[in-house]
Amino acid sequence: MDELWRAGRSAADLAAGHLAAVPAGPVWRPVPDADRSWLARQPLPETGRPLETLLDDVRERVLPYPMGNGHPRFFGWVNSPPSPAGVLVAPLAAALNPSCAGGEHAGVLLERTAVRWLAELVGFPHQPGAGLLTSGASLATVVAMATARQWAAGRDGCDVRETGLYTSRPLTIYVSGEGHSCLRKAAELLGLGSRHLRVVPVDDAFRMDTAALRRLITADIRAGLRPFFVAASAGTVNTGAVDPLDEIAEIAREHGLWFHVDGAYGALGVLAEQPDPGYAGLARADSLALDPHKWLGVPVDCGCVLFRDRSAPRGAFSLVPPYLRDDGADELGWFSEYGPEQTRPFRALRVWATIAHLGRAGVVRLVRRTTGLARTLAAMADAAGDFDLLAPPVTSVVAFRHRAPSPDRADVLNERIPSVVQRRGRAFLTGTRLSGRAALRACVLHPDTTEADLVILLDEIRAAAEEITG
Ligand SMILES: Cc1ncc(COP(=O)(O)O)c(C=O)c1O
Structure with missing residues (x-):
């Protein structure tokens, strides 16, 4: 342990020194051949070596080649710098190294707070247990869509978990032309088929055209299909456009669709001085994906999916084998009953620290x-x-x-x-x-x-x- 004391102090200096030096360096630079080869093609070491020497390699060969998102002049994609509080606590989560599948420990309890804080920040109604942290919005979307699939097919008398999609009418999905590609990936992954994903046109400001949405839903109903999921965007990746959420919520309600909002990047935009009027209706979503590892700056990885009703995701995912039975669990059960991950990292510590630091x-x-x-x-x-x-x-x-x-x-x-x-x-x-x-x-x-x-x-x-x- 003496070795960890010493090397741990050096690692803290290295991390803080790196962050302090970032603004003066290049935002990004190509990796020279020698270091590229070291990074990508190292042979498996036969024997181990001391911790301090690992830090030498990190200093010389890793830290000089960042993606660039720590720099104030990084404007690419949607990748934020890490929050200082997140950097501070990340090694402590690793030191505890729990699985946040469930059980009675700090990781699980703190995730309850982190999820509630995220809901409160964006004004989403929070029911205890109705949300969980994920690897990112892509997985949050899979969780939301799988939940909606179970819910919609269930209303038609079909249990997709048991029968697969074989007995249900084709389920159709509605996403704007500016919707994120993770929606299509989720549809493909869940066996819904991208041919059942309708791309709704957008207006001049790249917002979903709601008249076109209505027309597409009506045509699918006439054709005997089962429209079940509409995904609106609260902040598209290309332009940051916010779809008219209230109107879309209304259309979803009229036709019995699950209303999902992709706020991976933009949900926090509701806190702007003059938030876009499109945000009205955010609180009507059945599910909301938002990424603490985007605007909030929580170090990667951390996504989140919030639900209006906790019984829906639990109905889609809960599967408790005998070795995981927990007679002491409260009525919310385990987080692993609400999504596909069993062993789950302690993401909540980084979310908690980031929000607690900023307020x-x-x-x-x-x-x-x-x-x-x-x-x-x-x-x-x-x-x-x-x-x-x-x-x-x-x-x-x-x-x-x-x-x-x-x-x-x-x-x-x-x-x-x-x-x-x-x-x-x-x-x-x-x-x-x-x-x-x-x-x-x-x-x-x-x-x-x-x-x-x-x-x-x-x-x-x-x-x-x-x-x-x-
Ligand atoms: C609007 C939007 N939705 C979804 C995603 C996917 O999120 P993740 O990369 O966390 O899976 C992104 C990523 O940039 C995004 O901007």
Whole structure:
């Protein structure tokens, strides 16, 4: 244990030193061949070695090559820097190393608080036990969709857990064209078939077109299918758009569909100074996916799925073999009865620490600051004359395009810009496609990003465009 005392102190210094040095370094840099080979192709060691020497390797070969998301000028995808409180407690969760499947211990009890805090933050009604932490929103979506599948087929007199989907009418799903790919993955994984997933068109602001949703549901009912699941977005990955949740909740209610909200990235946007009106109706969802490892900054991994009614996921997942029978469990049972994971990590400690450190006020400040910066970036791009804004900034994502010298080259140029910006190392952004055209998207999540960083981002895009066009 003396070895762990000593090396543990060094590891703490290394972590804090790394975080302090990040802003002065490149946002991202390619891994040179020698280190790439060391990282990816090490032979299995025959014998072990002292802990301190492991830290030497981490210092020399691991920490110099981050993904980039700790840097204030990282604007890619939806990846936040780690919250200091999360970094602080992560090794302590590892030191305890519980399985949060269930039982009477701190990990399980604290998850009850973490889940309730997340629900309270976004204004979702909380029933004790009606939610759990997951690896991310992809798994949260699988849990929600599997729950809805059991519920919907059950209403038709079919127990999918017993019969599979063989005896039910084809179940159809509704997702907007801007819905996240994890929805389709979940549908495929659960045997629902992507051919039964309807892609609902979006309006000019990339929100689900509710008239089209109604038409698609009606056509499927007429065709003898069973519409069962509509997934609305509270913050799409491309533009941060928020679907009109209240209207979609109403359509779901009228037609007996499960109403799911994907708030993986954007659920916290409800805390903005002037939240988008689309958020009204969030609290009507049957299930809500949200990712503490996104805007909130909880170190990866941590997703969450919240339910209106805890009996629904338990009905879809509970399976307690004799060796796991726990006569001392309370009426909520074990977390492993509410999802597919049996052994579950102590994610709650990182969520608890992050929220306890920030307080509700700190979370609100973070959301307001980052949404404010996104608005500033949008205004700067709009006023500059060499960019086109592609969507109004609703949360903290800005979607835009750099103007090419000739319009027919704009797609090629904007497709290539992100990788050149990334390689230059002063900022990091990623691209997407919007309405069939190449687009740039910058997502602001870092609490230390400043307006000066936004100026650098736009200049880096210009420099990359010049490099590309020669
Ligand atoms: C809107 C949205 N939904 C779902 C996901 C998937 O989340 P995860 O990567 O945590 O599985 C993402 C990830 O970026 C997202 O932005």
